[in-house]
């Protein structure tokens with residue numbers, strides 16, 4: 001039986017302000033075909049989106065991209081979000097930041113900045129990012145602290161940099177980060193395209209976990225460290241977005257409203273656009289946001305599973321990427337009859353050598369790889 | 381910057397004893413009233429906690445001036461009819477401190 005849950009307002013608005021980005025990270029979760037998307041929205045339209053979502057109750061605002069600092073109107077958007085009472089989080093690679101800009105964002109009321117690092121080591125950082133960025137990022141992280149922001153440092157972990165975890169944590173200590181997020185790459189968008197090159201081995205993950213634990217214990221009370229285990233090595237899927245259409249609303253640069261980062265790839269969906277529909281209509285009545293709300297859409301084994309309220313059957317996009325069916329059980333779950341697809345991906349990655357070229361996230365590669373289907377279930 | 385948000389594994393924070401100095405909200409934390417939710421919320425980097433009336437009342441006393449004892453006596457003066465609630469207030473402050481909401 002399908003249950004109709006009461007539709008609670010969104011708590012999180014993630015505004016992807018632009019897909020422009022000076023970096024070319026191979027693990028980027030932006031859609032591979034971003035270069036073919038519609039026109040990036042102007043200031044006025046974004047201001048309306050901020051107001052609309054806030055009036056529905058959205059509280060946390062993520063300003064992301066691409067690289068949000070590319071936008072010259074960022075301060076205007078931040079000032080409005082401050083006035084509206086959002087808690088604003090800037091999610092940046094740091095390129096485009098300097099001491100003056102950090103101060104002007106602070107003056108506009110920005111609450112928090114998350115800076116991402118590709119590695120703790122200059123050459124490797126720059127290799128993964130596809131540009132010389134490391135030295136600048138260190139300066140910038142210092143500028144963020146100096147302007148008085150709470151700072152989250154995010155290290156995106158994958159096979160080639162996991163062994164540097166200690167250095168990363170030491171760097172975080174040196175930069176006086178308030179929180180450190182050790183985020184293992186999740187395989188969507190560009191990361192999925194590069195999965196065979198990025199997915200760490202189980203041994204690497206366990207080792208990293210113990211390093212994270214050790215630092216966590218040592219730095220208790222000074223710096224919070226989060227370690228995110230890659231879900232391919234788990235037996236249960238992540239409670240993706242706390243449930244579809246439950247708390248999270250993403251708006252892409254061209255105004256497409258999505259219930260999660262990777263949803264745009266799902267077939268048989270028409271995702272509404274904030275330029276033609278109000279945020280309220282989109283959230284409450286659109287087919288896209290209602291499709292996987294609650295539990296009524298579930299198939300077995302999820303439908304009768306006692307754990308469904310804990311993980312909501314996992315990630316719809318991951319289910320689609322592996323099985324071709326967005327309503328299937330996330331195959332990370334060991335109750336899924338298709339769990340072997342995940343195991344096969346793990347072993348395919350294990351046998352992939354570093355000779356396999358990394359596909360960098362840039363407009364040219366976007367055009368080149370846009371047509372290929374995203375489904376890469378199992379080994380090639 | 382765009383990596384997917386994932387499940388965050390927060391390692392169990394060990395009990396941190398409350399100190400005797402003045403208490404303040406931790407850096408990047410603030411409280412505000414939300415009409416939609418009909419309650420006060422605590423906001424911090426990428427997080428929201430809905431506060432019960434009692435929790436909000438106590439946290440609003442955390443002003444960077446008063447220590448735990450000061451907060452207890454201020455609240456007991458405000459609510460003399462509540463009896464001896466000092467244990468409850470301290471207990472909550474300890475939890476809030478262990479979670480990193482107050483420093």
Ligand code: SF4
Pocket residue numbers: 236237301302303305306307308309311312313314329330333334335336
């Ligand atoms: S069967 Fe579905 S609901 Fe049950 S644990 Fe697995 S993914 Fe979660």
Ligand code: SF4
Pocket residue numbers: 021022023024025027028029030065066067093361381382383
């Ligand atoms: S992950 Fe890298 S390439 Fe993608 S938006 Fe962020 S900084 Fe740019």
